[in-house]
Amino acid sequence: MKIIIVKNSAAGGKKASELFKQAYNDGARVFGLATGSTPITTYECLVKSDIDFSDCISINLDEYVGLKSTDPQSYRYYMEKNLFIAKPFKKSFLPKGDALDAVEEVQRYDKVIEDNPIDLQLLGIGRNGHIGFNEPGSSFKLKTHKVALTDSTIEANARFFENEQDVPKFAYSMGIGSIMKSKSIILEAFGEDKAEAIAKMVKGPLSEACPASVLQEHDNVTVIIDEAAAIKLS
Numbered sequence: 001m002k003i004i005i006v007k008n009s010a011a012g013g014k015k016a017s018e019l020f021k022q023a024y025n026d027g028a029r030v031f032g033l034a035t036g037s038t039p040i041t042t043y044e045c046l047v048k049s050d051i052d053f054s055d056c057i058s059i060n061l062d063e064y065v066g067l068k069s070t071d072p073q074s075y076r077y078y079m080e081k082n083l084f085i086a087k088p089f090k091k092s093f094l095p096k097g098d099a100l101d102a103v104e105e106v107q108r109y110d111k112v113i114e115d116n117p118i119d120l121q122l123l124g125i126g127r128n129g130h131i132g133f134n135e136p137g138s139s140f141k142l143k144t145h146k147v148a149l150t151d152s153t154i155e156a157n158a159r160f161f162e163n164e165q166d167v168p169k170f171a172y173s174m175g176i177g178s179i180m181k182s183k184s185i186i187l188e189a190f191g192e193d194k195a196e197a198i199a200k201m202v203k204g205p206l207s208e209a210c211p212a213s214v215l216q217e218h219d220n221v222t223v224i225i226d227e228a229a230a231i232k233l234s
């Protein structure tokens, strides 16, 4: 794991967007994308950059079950607003939150990932060490699946909703098995509330109790963190 410590999230986003550009120049055309507050600065830099994604494919990690793509809380809406409007891709995939059949939706998404191997996957990390919506205890072998969100994730994500009761209880998530097949990975974390998860990911045992610890096994991971998220590393 290569660890880059930056001053703040603005510097982290700049660094990540430079790595996107480098990957694009090296031939990457399939980008795995993430949501949440962490990648916002990366998307801001990508929007300002001269990268043209019109010959690229994007595949997002996850989506809330039950939300339509037009719902402002959906991850599809987030992606349109923060990246796709300014930088359209040839094709952008996310799980469909309002899919009628969960089993079919999971299979459809696995086929998308299989048909379009991911060159560069961007990740955030939950306070409990989750990646995508792979909560602690998730098998490292999983492909796309429907997840029951933990109370800690619901509480953490409540800040994006009017009430905590409005946070969906389930999500579709790319599995850890699929994430690990990405050729390269950038994981970003900013702020002290991520320090514990970062320490467990980097120094802790390889354990399903901290899903992100699986990244110790991947041979091309760059971790971009600010000083606050790095405090428990030394």
Ligand SMILES: N[C@@H]1[C@@H](O)[C@H](O)[C@@H](COP(=O)(O)O)O[C@@H]1O
Pocket (backbone or CB within 6 Å): 034, 035, 036, 037, 038, 039, 061, 062, 123, 124, 125, 126, 127, 131, 132, 133, 153, 157
């Ligand atoms: N499913 C997303 C994750 O992909 C994200 O990494 C995590 C952290 O979010 P934030 O960046 O807002 O702290 O939250 C959500 O649960």
